[in-house]
Structure formats: C-alpha cells, structure tokens
Amino acid sequence: MGKLKTYFTNHNETRDNHQDQSLRSHYYKTTQKKALEAVKEMMEQMDGFSVSSISEERGEMSIKGKKVFVVVTVIGVRPFETSVDFSVTTNTVLIPFDFGHSQKTIKGLYENLDRKLPFLHAGGTQ
Numbered sequence: 001m002g003k004l005k006t007y008f009t010n011h012n013e014t015r016d017n018h019q020d021q022s023l024r025s026h027y028y029k030t031t032q033k034k035a036l037e038a039v040k041e042m043m044e045q046m047d048g049f050s051v052s053s054i055s056e057e058r059g060e061m062s063i064k065g066k067k068v069f070v071v072v073t074v075i076g077v078r079p080f081e082t083s084v085d086f087s088v089t090t091n092t093v094l095i096p097f098d099f100g101h102s103q104k105t106i107k108g109l110y111e112n113l114d115r116k117l118p119f120l121h122a123g124g125t126q
Contacts, residue, residue, distance in 0.1 A: 012102040013087035016123030022107055025083045025123035026114065032059055032076035035084055038116045039072050046112070067091050068105055081120060084113060 018024045028035055036054070039061060043049045048066040055061075063070040071087040088105045090098035 008097045010090040010092050010096060010098045010102065011088070012106055014085045014106060014123075016083075018123070020103075021122065022110075023103065024125075025085050026110055027077065027081055027083050027120040027122070028113075028117040029080050029120050030082050030117050031080065032074055032082050035082040035117060036061065036074045039074065039084065039113065042109075042112050042116055043070075065105075068102065070105070070109070083123070086110075 012023060014023045014025050016025050030038070033056070036056060036059060040051055040054065043051055043061075043063050046065075049070075050064050051061060052064050053062045059074040059076070061072040061074075063072065067090055069089045069091065073085045073087070075083045075085075077083055086106045086109055088102040090102045090105075092098055
C-alpha cells in the first residue's frame with residue numbers, strides 16, 4: 001500500500017526511516033553551511049527552479065519550480081556529517097494527486113546532490 005500511496009498524493013517528503021528506501025534522508029560528509037550552499041547552487045542551475053527564501057540559522061530553503069514547491073532542510077548532525085531532507089508538493093489543479101511526480105522530483109534532486117557532495121549513507125543505514 002505504501003508504494004501505491006506515493007502515486008496517489010501530491011506531496012512526498014524524506015525522513016530517516018521511510019519505508020520507501022528512495023525517500024530516506026541522505027547524509028553527506030560536509031558542514032551544514034557548505035551543504036546549504038551546494039543545494040542553493042544546484043537549484044539555481046536547474047531549469048525551472050528558483051530559490052524563494054533561505055534561513056541559514058534554521059537550515060531551511062524554499063524553492064519554487066514548475067508545478068512544484070520544495071522545502072529543503074539541512075541539519076548538521078555532527079562535525080562533517082550533514083543530513084539533507086526534501087519536502088515536495090505538486091501544484092495540481094484538477095486532480096489531488098501527481099502520479100509519483102513529487103517522488104521523482106526528490107529522486108532527481110538527490111541524484112544531483114550526490115554528485116556535488118560526498119555521500120555517506122541514507123537514513124536508517126550506516
């Protein structure tokens with residue numbers, strides 16, 4: 001039922017122990033500040049995305065994209081270990097679900113970020 005639910009919703013988010021392995025938090029060998037900068041650079045380079053606000057103190061960033069709204073949370077867990085989580089909501093007008101678009105967006109964001117930062121592990125694994 002969990003996999004089916006990700007297709008019949010307009011919102012997906014990552015967390016440490018998500019039942020879907022592809023939606024688990026990613027941890028990187030970097031500082032919170034450098035991770036936030038890397039996410040900002042990545043989003044600015046992607047077509048159709050624009051950073052609307054950044055709170056360095058809270059480690060949060062809001063991004064507007066084509067038909068999506070993304071909130072990124074960056075948390076320094078320990079020195080040189082930082083977690084990055086995404087919350088993606090699809091702006092659907094006629095139907096209340098996105099057929100997995102929000103999940104695909106998260107997967108694509110992690111794939112890009114994994115190329116920019118040294119990946120350590122996904123949530124729930126070490």
